[in-house]
Amino acid sequence: MAWFGFVTPVRRREASRQGRQPTPAPTLVTAGLALVVIGLLAVGAATTPEPDTDFTAGDAAITTASPSEGLQASPPTSAPTRAPDTSNSVSSTSPSATSPPLQFSEAMVRAHGVTKTDKGGQSNIRFVGGTDSVDVLADLTEQCIDHYLEQTKAAYCYAYGSDIDYELKTFDWAPEFDESVFGGSRPCWVYHGGQPISGAQDRSMKMTSGIEYLLANCPGTIAYPDEDGSLAAERTRKAQAQAAAQASRPRNPCALVDTSALERYGFKSVLGDVTGGDPTSYLPDGATASYGCQNSELELIFTVNAYPAADLASSSVTQQTPQPDDFLLKDGGFVIDIPEGWAVINESFGSSEARWSTGSYE
Known part of the structure; x- marks a missing residue:
């Protein structure tokens, strides 16, 4: 059986390039499991395909809304005049x-x-x-x-x-x-x-x-430069991981997102698979693969983490229950229970995070 989890922001709207202030708006990622909180609607789901005996996904991932500049590199702020960074010279x-x-x-x-x-x-x-x-x-x-x-x-x-x-x-x-x-x-x-x-x-x-x-x-x-051989080692590891991913069943986390729902609530509907061809480049403890999708303004970040067993997926969610000093719990943030997981809502920041494990992932 395959299990999966993912993250979506509940509210976020980036200020326009002309400098308008952000306008909060509910975010949807749709198809099956619905949750209503303080006038905010978050729908998260997966279709219900047949279980995949070869692949198990788990843990819900994090979503936090950020400005579009989060996708981009800001100009460096300090360094000697006409002197390049020599740490990687x-x-x-x-x-x-x-x-x-x-x-x-x-x-x-x-x-x-x-x-x-x-x-x-x-x-x-x-x-x-x-x-x-x-x-x-x-x-x-x-x-x-x-x-x-x-x-x-x-x-x-x-x-x-x-x-x-x-x-x-x-x-x-x-x-x-x-x-x-x-x-x-x-x-x-x-x-x-x-x-x-x-x-x-x-x-x-x-x-x-x-x-x-x-x-x-x-x-x-x-x-x-590669004096210690670490770059060559990473190149080899990455090539092997990509070859293994290509040989396995293709996974597209963006297929789980309803773009019409994003458009309906004023979010950018341009999505991209940000897995990078290597689902093993970053793995939470116990996971065997991790797939990522986000929209072009980084209003939505959605992650599917794969685990070898359903109980591992479930426990990974439980172990990451929000703590009182977590960022999203400041300034009025609060935790709610959702089926097989939890969510943090912060209307002041216009951001939310949810994690859960449920369903099957083909």
């Missing part, structure tokens, strides 16, 4: 001593936007350096920043090694994203650096680590 695949250094040019730019025009302007640049060397990409990023500081008071640049890395987008990508300062929807950048309107003293640089690059399923071949 590399010395591989740099040009030979006889090769001329690669120079930044606007021909490398794939997206260019300007924000904060009322404060002198901020250039938001994405460029492709055409190299696998992180050292060279770091230097090109610095050159990019300097180049656009001649045009605007602030400048931020994302450096991609290749066009195939640049072209990889997450499900929530929209054209206007490319002209923003955020990096999440084109995740395969290697360096992000910039100088804010406050000046050179706050200039900063950040490098995506080799593990982050790998976990984002980037198709390029950036030459990250």
Whole structure:
């Protein structure tokens, strides 16, 4: 028999890009099990397919509503002037001593936007350096920043090694994203650096680590350092996990979400499977697989955790009963019982969390 659990936020509405305050709205994830609380309706369910003797899912996961920026990387806030983060610095695949250094040019730019025009302007640049060397990409990023500081008071640049890395987008990508300062929807950048309107003293640089690059399923071949072999080991583990997942029955957690219900209550209905092809990359204690789905504004986060037995799924929910000092219980939050689980409702924060184990998952 298969058991599953999932999380949905009960209320959340993100402020619009024009700065309106969030407007609370009930969230639905539908089809079978209904719960009504203080005027808020949360419907969570799964269809009732035949039990799967090979697969057992469990534990309900967490849902907490966040602004859309939760999907995206904000600009770094501190670092020495023109000094990249050296915690992950590399010395591989740099040009030979006889090769001329690669120079930044606007021909490398794939997206260019300007924000904060009322404060002198901020250039938001994405460029492709055409190299696998992180050292060279770091230097090109610095050159990019300097180049656009001649045009605007602030400048931020994302450096991609290749066009195939640049072209990889997450499900929530929209054209206007490319002209923003955020990096999440084109995740395969290697360096992000910039100088804010406050000046050179706050200039900063950040490098995506080799593990982050790998976990984002980037198709390029950036030459990250791997002195201890951990990156190679993770690459092997991930490849094996993905092969095993492809050989097993496909699972789509987003198929359990009723998008018409999301639309009805004003939530974004664009969903994406965020499992990443590897359902074993993050596992709660005792779980054998974990599948994730979320909507494009992160108003809904939905997780299915698989367990080898129904009692393990049930106990995982019981063991995570909210404690008095939990964040969602502050400022008026309260706990309610639901079939096979519990939920925390916090109207003040406009967020809720629910966990339960019930039903079968094909």
